[in-house]
Amino acid sequence: MISEVLYESPNHKFVYIGKDPERPDYIIDTNQYLLIHDKIATIMDPGGIEMFSSVSSAFAGEVRMSDVKFIFSSHQDPDVISSLALWLSITDSKIIIDRIWSTFISHYGARPDNMIMVEDAGMKLNMTKDYAFDIIPAHYLHSPGHLNLYDPISKILFTGDIGAALVPREEFKGKRKPNVFVQDFDSHIKYMEYFHKRWMPSNEPKKIWIDRVSKLDIEILAPQHGLIFKGKEMVDKFLNWFDGLNVGLYSK
Ligand SMILES: [Fe+2]
Ligand SMILES: [Fe+2]
Numbered sequence: 001m002i003s004e005v006l007y008e009s010p011n012h013k014f015v016y017i018g019k020d021p022e023r024p025d026y027i028i029d030t031n032q033y034l035l036i037h038d039k040i041a042t043i044m045d046p047g048g049i050e051m052f053s054s055v056s057s058a059f060a061g062e063v064r065m066s067d068v069k070f071i072f073s074s075h076q077d078p079d080v081i082s083s084l085a086l087w088l089s090i091t092d093s094k095i096i097i098d099r100i101w102s103t104f105i106s107h108y109g110a111r112p113d114n115m116i117m118v119e120d121a122g123m124k125l126n127m128t129k130d131y132a133f134d135i136i137p138a139h140y141l142h143s144p145g146h147l148n149l150y151d152p153i154s155k156i157l158f159t160g161d162i163g164a165a166l167v168p169r170e171e172f173k174g175k176r177k178p179n180v181f182v183q184d185f186d187s188h189i190k191y192m193e194y195f196h197k198r199w200m201p202s203n204e205p206k207k208i209w210i211d212r213v214s215k216l217d218i219e220i221l222a223p224q225h226g227l228i229f230k231g232k233e234m235v236d237k238f239l240n241w242f243d244g245l246n247v248g249l250y251s252k
Contacts, residue, residue: 016033031045069094142199158222167191
C-alpha cells in the first residue's frame with residue numbers, strides 16, 4: 001500500500017492509503033483515509049471486504065485500533081463499506097452514514113446502537129471534546145444519500161465518489177512510489193468524465209453541491225477513487241470542470 005501524509009501537526013493528522021499493488025484487476029481501485037486528532041481516529045470509506053487485511057495493517061502503523069472511534073461511510077456502496085463487519089470486529093467504532101442507508105448498512109453488521117445516522121442537512125460531529133468535523137450533504141452525487149467530510153484544520157474535503165477517476169494501472173506500474181496527486185488537470189479529465197456523466201443523475205444536485213462547497217476554504221479535495229486534487233488552483237479547476245459538465249439526464 002502507498003501511504004501519503006496529507007496534513008500533519010503535533011495533534012492532528014490526515015493520511016491517505018491506496019494503490020495496493022496486490023489488488024486484482026477485476027476489483028476497482030479505492031482510496032482510504034484516516035483522520036487523527038489527539039489520538040482519536042476516524043477512518044473514511046475503509047473499502048471492500050477484500051481490502052480489509054491490507055488496509056487494516058497499513059492503518060495499524062498509524063494508530064492503535066482501540067483508538068479508532070468512528071468509521072465514516074460516504075455512501076452505501078460495497079467498494080466503500082463492505083468491510084464494515086470486519087472493522088467492527090477489531091475496533092469499538094460508530095459507523096457514520098446517511099439515515100436513508102441505515103437499514104441497508106445493517107446487512108454489513110451495523111446496528112442502531114453503533115450507528116450515527118446523518119439527516120439530509122448534514123451535521124457537525126465532535127470527534128473529541130475540542131474538535132469537530134463537518135459532514136456535508138452531497139446527495140445524488142452519485143448516491144441519493146451521499147456525504148462528504150470536511151476537516152477545518154487541514155482544510156481537506158473528502159468527497160466520496162465526487163472527483164473519482166479510474167486511472168489505468170499502467171500509469172503506476174514500475175514506479176516505486178506512484179504519485180497520488182493530479183499533476184496535469186486536462187489530461188486527467190479522460191479518467192473522470194465517463195463516471196461523472198453516467199453515474200450522477202442530473203445537473204441540479206451538482207449545482208447545489210458546487211454552491212455549498214464553494215463557500216468552504218479547501219486546500220485538498222480527496223476522492224474515493226483516483227488521484228487527489230491538491231492546492232486551491234487544482235480544486236478550482238475541478239469545480240469549474242464539474243460545473244460545466246452535463247451529467248445523467250442531460251448528458252448525451
Ligand atoms: Fe459509489
Ligand atoms: Fe466508489
